[in-house]
Amino acid sequence: MKQRYVIFSGGMLGPWALREIAEGDVLVGADRGALYLVEHGYRPSMSLGDFDSISESELEQVREASDQLLSCDPVLKDLTDTDMAVTWALDQGAGELVLCGALGTRWDHSLANVHLLRKALERGVPCRIVDGHNALTLMDGRASLTVQRGRYDYVSLLPLSLEVTGITLQGFQYPLQDATLTIGQSLGISNVLLGEIGTITVRDGLLLVIQSTDTAAPAAD
Structure with missing residues (x-):
């Protein structure tokens, strides 16, 4: 492995x-x-x-x-x-x-x-x-991405290519279906999971997924 x-x-x-x-x-x-x-x-x-x-x-x-x-x-x-x-x-x-x-x-x-x-x-x-406040990952159309609530309150989506097409969100307060995001748009900022997990898929382009919280990570377990 x-x-x-x-x-x-x-x-x-x-x-x-x-x-x-x-x-x-x-x-x-x-x-x-x-x-x-x-x-x-x-x-x-x-x-x-x-x-x-x-x-x-x-x-x-x-x-x-x-x-x-x-x-x-x-x-x-x-x-x-x-x-x-x-x-x-x-x-x-x-x-x-x-x-x-x-x-x-x-x-x-x-x-x-x-x-x-x-x-x-x-x-x-x-x-x-x-x-201490964020987790960032990048995805494309090759595979869907599952995000978990954990210690993060928000999920934001930002295109890292000029355009990202076919964006579909499941399990989010603000769902998207076959949507397109282009650089300069703030449509994908501060979404919220309805439950413990949500799924993101895209058809084409590079999508930056940022999970974030305003609460600082604890100093110790």
């Missing part, structure tokens, strides 16, 4: 991120995300990046506590640290990806990381970006 890879990047992290880790997961640390894992007692299978956001002593701490470490020049590299981590995980044959710390105060990096969902989708690998 293919393994799930959980990537910790250098954006916003907290106890909620550690609760995403399950037994058997392969842990990957990207730049400061690697330090976060190590400082909380986890051993990354791979730590990689330019490590320009941590000190030399912290880098040595990460090196000693990781199975593998790949360091690159911050100027000459072509990919962001998170892109490097996603690419590496996909090349290892990951069966699923979870990205923690991929969102933060730098919206250039945050938006670039959202676009990484497409890289995983093109390889047929389920991928989620998770933070």
Whole structure:
């Protein structure tokens, strides 16, 4: 069975991120995300990046506590640290990806990381970006998506391609049937599940599905 890879990047992290880790997961640390894992007692299978956001002593701490470490020049590299981590995980044959710390105060990096969902989708690998308030995934017409209420109150739909056609929602307060969304529309924002689960299907295009809540994740279980 293919393994799930959980990537910790250098954006916003907290106890909620550690609760995403399950037994058997392969842990990957990207730049400061690697330090976060190590400082909380986890051993990354791979730590990689330019490590320009941590000190030399912290880098040595990460090196000693990781199975593998790949360091690159911050100027000459072509990919962001998170892109490097996603690419590496996909090349290892990951069966699923979870990205923690991929969102933060730098919206250039945050938006670039959202676009990484497409890289995983093109390889047929389920991928989620998770933070303390949101869970993001990307879908296309190849398979339906089932969303669960869990700790999230809202489900929003945003096209990541110019147009998404054939959108059908089942189990939602505001249903859609064979609808079309284009970039610039807010029609798909803040829908609500009627029960515990809802189903989303599309015919063509890339649809970003965002589950969200205004309630902060608990600090501890």
